[in-house]
Amino acid sequence: MNEKKPTSILYLDGVSVSFDGFKALNSLSFVVEPGELRAIIGPNGAGKTTMMDIITGKTRPDEGEVFFNGEVDLTKKDEAEIAELGIGRKFQKPTVFESHTVWDNLELALNRKRGVFATLFYRLSVEDKARIEEILETIRLTGRKDDVAANLSHGQKQWLEIGMLLAQEPKLLLVDEPVAGMTDAETAETAILLKQIAKTRSVVVVEHDMGFIRDLGVKVTCLAEGSVLAEGSIDFVSNDQKVIENYLGR
Amino acid sequence: MLIRFITLIFLLLSITTPSLAQSDPKALIDQLGKASFKQAEELIGQIAATGDPRVVPALNAFGEGDLYARKSDGAVFITKAAGANFALIDPLTGETAGEAPKSAFTKIKVNNNLRRAIRSALGGLTLLSPDRAVRLAAAQAVLQSPSAENLELVEAALAKETDAEVKTRMEEARAVSVLASDRSADEKRAAIKTVASLGGREAIGILMSVSSTIDGSLRPDLDSAISGIEGQLLLWDAGQNVWYGISLGSVLLLAAIGLAITFGVMGIINMAHGEMVMIGAYSTFVVQQVIRTNYPGLFDWSLAIALPVAFLITAAVGLVIERGVIRFLYGRPLETLLATWGISLILQQAIRTIFGPTNQEVGNPSWMSGSFALGGMTITWNRLWIVLFSLTIFFALLTLMKRSSFGLQMRAVTQNRRMASSMGIRTPLVDAFTFALGSGIAGIAGVALSQIDNVSPNLGQSYIIDSFMVVVFGGVGNLWGTLVGALSLGVLNKFLEPSVGAVLGKILVLVLIILFIQKRPRGLFALKGRAVEA
């Protein structure tokens, strides 16, 4: 395990966290290689979202190591620093800036200097504008770019959040249940989109939609009760007895 | 019994016979009419020296300010008001002497000095009273105003005393008098011991007062006695401080607890909370007013009657406010600040218009007055009741919130009003009742606070900041936080106050709150976890 630390983009070893005595993560170890697209499944309450909370600095682990790019100790950083390092996240419950327009949401997410003075004197350049328009196309919200995000439907907010993630251009994307509330066709499209992104960066995606996971066709990790239950190809994992019992059902 | 009484009289006469010849009490009393304060003081001494028990009522009346001199002839009477007239009582015989218009008399003025002299004189005169309670009070009086003149009286009375408690008190009174007299050093040494055994501030006061006149050889005894008492007091002082802190805390708790509902639970930045407290206090005033004029006998019950009245009135006001204004503001918590600020201005001015701008008198029923000693601590009854009262309210409310289905609905509605409605909860009703409850509780807090603070239109303003401070310091939405927050702020305040003074103490408390919030950004009893961040 330890030898993977320098080369991996994300490295978790022996991470545990508990809330009021309940162990949400139990000595979880888990590695993502650069350029990898990794799918994570697991029963409700397995700790998938908690794991993302740990990586993004929202929750501090009780014990264990979390390293980014082999060298950066994420447990010592706060959310903004981690985001600046290049870790982007889409939340399970879509969170966007409700009183901003779709456009502004993307503009804020755009990967530009984020200091006080940089933002004060920022001017929208031509390429930034093009980039936003491109993203709008991708998430099919061009027509609604001037609407405030509060007025979007649930699924549209999901899309907007994905768009913000794209705008952020992170090195590592953490995507929590991206296709919840999407139609089958959209689901398929999202899979294509993620695979495309994964060509240039690393992606960790959590989902319960097995069809979608299958579409991704990548290595799957199944978590349960805060630690890894099974890992391997989709066929391998979905035939694992424990996974069937705990997760897929008969 | 009878025999004893006779012997007492006899004894009394035998002691005081020599002075009896010197003066006639009636004449002395009549002289009071024209005397200056200084002369009156001497006269009191002479009247007491007559040793005639018949002067007791006259002296009592003098102390109470009921002794008047007739303008026409200077004759002195004890008076009782009877309309525009005085009912006259002969000062010596106690016989009624008809009525006469008030204007025909001048009051014989009394001041603190004279009252003190009277107290001491009465103490001496009543030491042999057949009534046990009177004797006890007399011994107490002698104890409080030591004078060498009383020494022989005390000793005589002591010799006859059979009641154990009165006896100890008299022993102490004797010791005090011995110290003031010119008795021998040995006797005084013993007296110092007795006084020291009394303990407490008073003992120190007595010992200190003789320290300047006492014989040099007794000085070490005196000093060690004083420092001994002081040592004991030190511990009690700490206890006393804690008690002060708790009682201050309970006042804060009372003031804040209604706010813990309207603000803590409902999320309304309720600037009119203080006015609810004020209305509660005014309700008490009105209730007392009605009782005073119509049923004076019920006065001791006035608070018990005021509680439900205040609750209903303030709850009704709260209900009107909720239905009329607040309900349009759910989901816009910041706007509630603006509206309730407006409401508070209106309520203040309304009260000012109705009752006038000045303080109103709210009396303390007898069971709320005075104090008792607990070891070396003094505990005032009103504070004790307020502590108990605030805790009672607190736990009642806690039970309501946590155990009743209304409490559950209340919390559900405030967390997600739309969804609560879809769960079949009658949200408008729950909202209205919750706000009314919070207001009503503020109202009964007002009843209690009327006992220690002034009842004026500004009453609410003086509590609103502290109330918010307590609720926030304890952690919004957590009733236990409000309790612990209030008590700890109270105790903290009282521990700072003696060393840095009240003003700096208050400033320091504020600064400490600011610093504390840095450590715990969500208050003392912070809610943690996803549930809050979401």
Place this chain on the structure above:
Amino acid sequence: MSELVVDNINLHYGAAQALRGVSLVAPMGKITCVLGRNGVGKSSLLRAITGQHPASAGEIRFAEKTMNGMAPYQRAKLGVGYVPQGREIFPLLTVKENLETGYAPLVRKDRFIPDDIFSLFPVLQSMLGRRGGDLSGGQQQQLAIGRALVMRPRLLVLDEPTEGIQPSIIKDIGRAIRYLRDSTGMAILLVEQYLDFCRELADYVYIMDRGEIVHEGAAETLDSADVRRHLTV
């Protein structure tokens, strides 16, 4: 008939119109499914039915009563149970208390939590004392469904109930919905994106597009290409 009848309703958000002349019927003892892409107005339809948002025209009837103008709690009293999109559990109430909020429209003797709920969602049983907001997304979704069932509704309105739930439990939910339909004869109105789930369960389906019903028919009709067109981008 005491079924749910939605008759030609419109719904506006401010100036924007989200529903245009939508009509549907959800009979008792049947599962009626509404499908459609993102933002076509499915949730809006359910909001109109549960009273979360007023319909600006048309009529909604249930149990022979016109529900327009009724507050949500009055509809709940009529037997409308609602599982909203986005869970909307009470974050600071414990799981148990969340379930107990369903007691409000019930008479005293019914105020208990049916065992079925715990056998359907065992995780709730083990987490009764935990605050609702601390649960994981899927657990919250299970709680939201359980909470609606406590009310013993006669019309159960579910907005994407399978969102974020693990596959095994989705299957259980499917079974449970069918069981509820058969055992209690309640009307079930289900909004879903998950086509397979829908196809398996539904007795009748409606498809929406841009605030309008564009197709209705038996579940089998879903497979025609014509219908599929409405669901692709």
Place this chain on the structure above:
Amino acid sequence: ADDTIKVGVLHSLSGTMAISETTLKDAMLMLVEEQNKKGGVLGKKLEAVVVDPASDWPLFAEKARELIEKDKVAAVFGCWTSSSRKSVLPVFEELNSILFYPVQYEGEESSRNIFYTGAAPNQQAIPAVDYLANEEGVERWVLAGTDYVYPQTTNKILKAYLMSKGVKEEDIMINYTPFAHSDWQTIVSDIKKFGSAGKKTAVVSTINGDANVPFYKELANQGIKAEDIPVVAFSVGEEELAGLDTAPLVGHLAAWNYFQSVDADVNAEFIKTWHAFTKNDKRVTNDPMEAAYIGFNAWVKAVEAAGTTDTDAVLDSIIGVSVPNLSGGTSTVMPNHHITKPVLIGEIQADGQFEVVQETPAVVGDEWSDYLPDSKDLISDWRKPMSCGNFNVASGKCGGKGS
């Protein structure tokens, strides 16, 4: 219009000070009404212009300006706190108008445009202390006050005075509390402690306003009787006592220049008018009302003498004007813009009134205290040719110690 003479009434009717000041507004309205019954001034009716500066000090300045500039009032009666007076002082000087200030204060001020009809420290505090020392044999002193300028200054003066009389430093305890302090447990018990040193002890209270009620309640509850530790107060009058059950407080003292209980015909008349005016025969009268009464009458007399309401003329004619005060004597406006008044010491009675236990002859208000080192050389005389509020007798110059 020109057929009336306007006078301004500048008292807070809302906010924290309303509790005290509203009464003065009512008193002023009554005085104006009475004067009009007598035919007004210079043959014209008086008209009171009432504004509410709302206990907000900058608003006092604004309202003063409004009264003078917009309403063109001939004189203003108003203010209670020193801060409000300080706030309006420059306005009156700039616009050359007249303010009558009816409340006891710390002294250390003399403005050409202000008349101080309340007591200066020497007209209240010092006689009170003398009384306690002489009549009650007090040797140990607690100076308790609210933490602001009036108590601080008064206590400074008192301390200097007491020490000049041979009181030792350790026999003086000074204690300050914040405004509207309501928890007096610790302080009252400290007083008790301080009083148990075997020497006769008294409390000199400059505790302000609302804080008094809880203070006295605590005193009563902790059983501090006037016979043991008397409290003499300078801010507690009949009005404050109206909010209290006074039975346990009998014997505590206050020093004022007037009490409602004063036995004088003018006073009886005044009280009758007051009750009729307010239609409430429970309304009490108090010392600032008397001060307002004196100020108002002095102004009327000065205007009549000058034949005009013109400020400069009135300023000239008013000095030396004597008007009856309510305790049966007369008060004279002195060249230093303070007035002469007797000092009365009263003891609280069970009925909420005071009983006078001592009365001094009229005392001249001393604007610059003799017990403050920088003030003792200053005097004030607004008559020509001196016309100076801070004449330094040591240097013989106007303008303080410097220049």
Place this chain on the structure above:
Amino acid sequence: MIAGFILRALEGKIVIAVGILVAFALLIPALNLLTAPGNPLHVPTYIMSLLGKYLCYALLALALDLVWGYCGILSLGHGAFFALGGYAMGMYLMRQIGSRGVYGDPILPDFMVFLNWKELPWFWYGMDVFPVAMAMVLIVPGLLAFVFGWFAFRSRVNGVYLSIITQAMTYALMLAFFRNDMGFGGNNGLTDYKEILGFSVQADGTRAVLFSLSALFLAVCLVIASAITRSKFGKVLVGVRDAESRVRFLGYRVENIKLFTFTVSAMMAGIAGALFVPQVGIINPGEFAPANSIEVVVWTAVGGRGTLIGPIIGAILVNVGKSYFTGAFPDLWLFALGGLFIGVTLFLPKGIVGTIQQRHAARRDRKAADDATNHDKVSDAALPLEQAAE
């Protein structure tokens, strides 16, 4: 870069507002100084100083709106910054009195003399030099805000907790300044000023200049505020207000953003205080009273928080009302004022300006919607009301 930053600020409404303010700055003093008192166009000095005072309040409200309306920090202690700026100015003015004080002490202000102070406390040094004093007007409030914000924002103190500690801050300052020992004149404060930069503070000319300065500073701060809020930084601010943690996950340093805004706002408040003091002639601890700070919040809410013109209008409107009512209905004016506040919340939920803007936007939307779907049934006009009732 800076030019672009400022230019962006000058959107339609702001230009108009700035224009009005500049016109005010020129016109009112002109009407005061150049016309005779009898002239119908004459603006009495009294009215001019009153207007000047309102402008200072407006600037204070604007400062608060920047942190509250845009950044979501409900400061209940902004009066403290205002008062500190005022005290800095007051100290300068006190020192200018020199030996004209009643005791004639060339150095010590009167209140120090009669309280027997022997020398000037250190923090009074240099306050007689105008540039130093003016620097203090900015530095003291700015520094306090910076230090306070540094700790609070880093510890992620939020929402009501932040509001209450700002309130505790101003309350503590009030108690401290009440104390005579602090060396700021106790409750009487600093008053009886004589001159500023050698000009008599009571001269009409000086007052006119002070008035103009108030209007101009308000205009300048309005432009700055507008530039800030219309920049990307402004959008981040609103993001912080609505979803603070989301902003963090995008990589923005929320604490720096807040700290910057809070400090800038405190400095604006300080300027407002400094302009206020010579015009009203007094500064005392009453300005620190928590109720005063709450009032500022109320003005802002009345005008419309989250808009720039709103707080200005709100502050002026409420204070004009207060000035008028306290004179016209001294016994009843609180009813009127309280009623105004309640009325505004109920009928103008976003404040005066906010509601107007919203109506405007709604009308535009509806028009757009109608245009787009004019074949559709006409939508129900009663809807917005219905929504508001929920």
